[in-house]
Amino acid sequence: MKHLALALLLATLIHQQCSNVFVKAGDGFIRTRRVHFMLNGSPYYANGFNAYWLMYVAADPSERFKVSTAFREATSHGLTVARTWAFSDGGYRPLQYSPGSYNEEMFKGLDFVISEARKYGIKLILSLVNNYESFGGKKQYVNWARNQGQYLTSDDDFFRNPIAKGYYRNHIRTVLSRYNSFTGIHYKDDPTIMAWELMNEPRCTSDPSGGTIQAWITEMASNLTSSANNRIPGIDFATAHCYPDQWVSSSNDQAQLSFLNNWLQLSHPRCTICSPEANTSHGIWKIIERSRFQLLPERSVVQYCIPTKYTHLLKEEDQLPGGLFWQLLTEGMDNFGDGYEIVLSQGSSTANVIAQQSHKAVPNSEDFCKG
Template sequence: MNSGYREKYLYPFIGITVTATILYFSFDQHFDFTLVLWQKNMGFVAVESTHFTVTDVHDLHTSSKSTLYVNGWNSYWLFEAPSRDTVSRLFKKASQLGLNVCRTWAFSDGPGPNSLQISPGVFNQKALKELDYEIVEARKNGIRLILSLVNNLSVFGGKEQYVKWAQEAGVNISSSPDPFFSDSTIKGYYKAYIKAIITRKNSLSGVRYSEEPAIFAWELINEPRCDSNSSSSILQAWITEMAAYIKSLDQNHLVTVGLEGFYGPTVVEKSEVNPGEWAALFGTDFIQNSAIDGIDFASVHLYPDSWMPLSNDTEKMNFVSKWMDSHISDAENILKKPVVFTEVGCRADVKDQGVYNRKSMFTVVYDKIFESARKGQAGGGAMIWQLLVEDMNEYGDPFSLVAWNEPTTSQLILKQSCRLQSIFWKSKDLERNDPCYGLVP
């Protein structure tokens, strides 16, 4: 190597690198030593009318916009996985099936070795670094994350833990978990948590969460219910306030609610779509809650085995079809936003006439999404609940699966990934390492 090259290029580069490293360590004492210098190029997801779009920057001078459809899954347990290798294997396996979005918990509230928030404003840095790692690994594999910020249920703390914290601080509220949505002290706790997560700088990549394109969206709460206010006015006000607060901190990312999709008592003509009369009594309303300006896309869940335990397989499949048609139509014609079925669960141990029904249900769900996409309608995608990797039984439930060990299921997933791509791309347009290369026309 000649001395002119060293003086002109190499030495300045080394100098800049060393200086930047020293400065970074000086200003961020929590920085993890494992520095990610190069990351996969990704664009932020946006919403245009009833579709998701991504603007991909190819170089300094060129970019292109493409439509994105979600073929995704849930793995709630990522930040407390047994090992980082478990997280890496999951994302690698999922990317091989063409899956592109994972929904997971960005919360765990209360005392415990794996909690993200031990008490209001007090955080477990070790657990947060595992959240950092899953974001880096997702981006490495070309996968985006929907990060849910609190649980309606008491599992992982949830709104019940927030109420308990307020009571311990002397706030005069009932022991019901519903003050979570209305008490100013509790709302202050939740906003402080939101701010801490959204403004966090990743200890591995140095990228703030608010500037991380591998984050698809923020989800306000997993399956919100406000039993004491069936008219949904309390929850409606809470969603409005919290969505606006997130937008004040982060203009790059989408926001969704985390709804199960039940229609409220004010929408009488939709009551027959619900899985039962009970579904209208939880203080939620799919149309009202999803129509709020700060909510970018609607979210719906789908659990016929849990919601209709006495129905036979045919009745459940009819419900699935009607449920999806109704919500896609509402998203297209009323909300004018995309809708994603962010949890789709089917028990592996439920049989009808000796035949497992998981394949039947996933087929109906995937066909509905594909038809909506093919017609340019608002069905933005579906996400399986939930994927595991091997030897993770402690995180399992009756809906869990290790998809790559079930050839029929993995073939269904890959087929859905590829045919959604085929709406816009041909095999010749894909990179050879794309799982759909050669499988689309």
């Protein structure tokens, strides 16, 4: 993996056969063509949002309306892709409460999320494990391996230890082979799932060369490919995360915008790999309490420039073919707020910017025929 500034490009797997061979039109799977996404033979822009909480909330049938509301509001604002967790390892309300043992109610929650996304025409990027301790992450896998007598000194042993890696490989197989109780479709065969993300923001600080993570990605990509009946040929697009307010927090808006412009240029696919790259997580921290005030106009200025920059790159020969903001919530979800949340139904200036840019970002098919 290639380190650029303060973020790590995250390798992601996508449902497809082979980018340069004939594929059946109309099957609904997102594919790649050089540095572009394609859907049923036409260019596709991954314009969307993060909502890590979808499975967690949907595990409670009485709360599932929040998932439906989120998808409905997203669709009405022109959003087409949602990125969410397909993991919750150990701890409170886990999906996987011990290695290979799963909570059926949580799985049914994820079943519902996929079913509702399908209903509203939303494609999903499902992340399979966390780099951080939230919802278990690599630390939980390392602890499980320790419980089996493994002497491990670092959470980074997740990337090296055979036992920990074996637990993760089993999680891949379990999730991909899951039979959806709502749709009657195995996850690996559902075109609603645009992509599988091996890990949320992977980092291995004990090996700054990137060699350990690259070896892990190669191994796990191969495992995922076999679990998907070879539908997926391997890594075929990358993502970059962008939080200018955290990375240059002491500077003014203009400095943050300048950083953002340089960052998006540096992380452009031409500089990395010959495949699409989507910015799957970006946000600007709110500096006043949402319950008392609307979003500050200054925040909307920076938020505006992020999707505007995407729109500009979309029209270049080598486009940036997607962008997802962090994070989408609905009314009554204040306890999930982290300072980055956007509630579209509140009609804020930020929500209006999102809707405007969503319509501007519709790609021109002629642009995708270049090269």
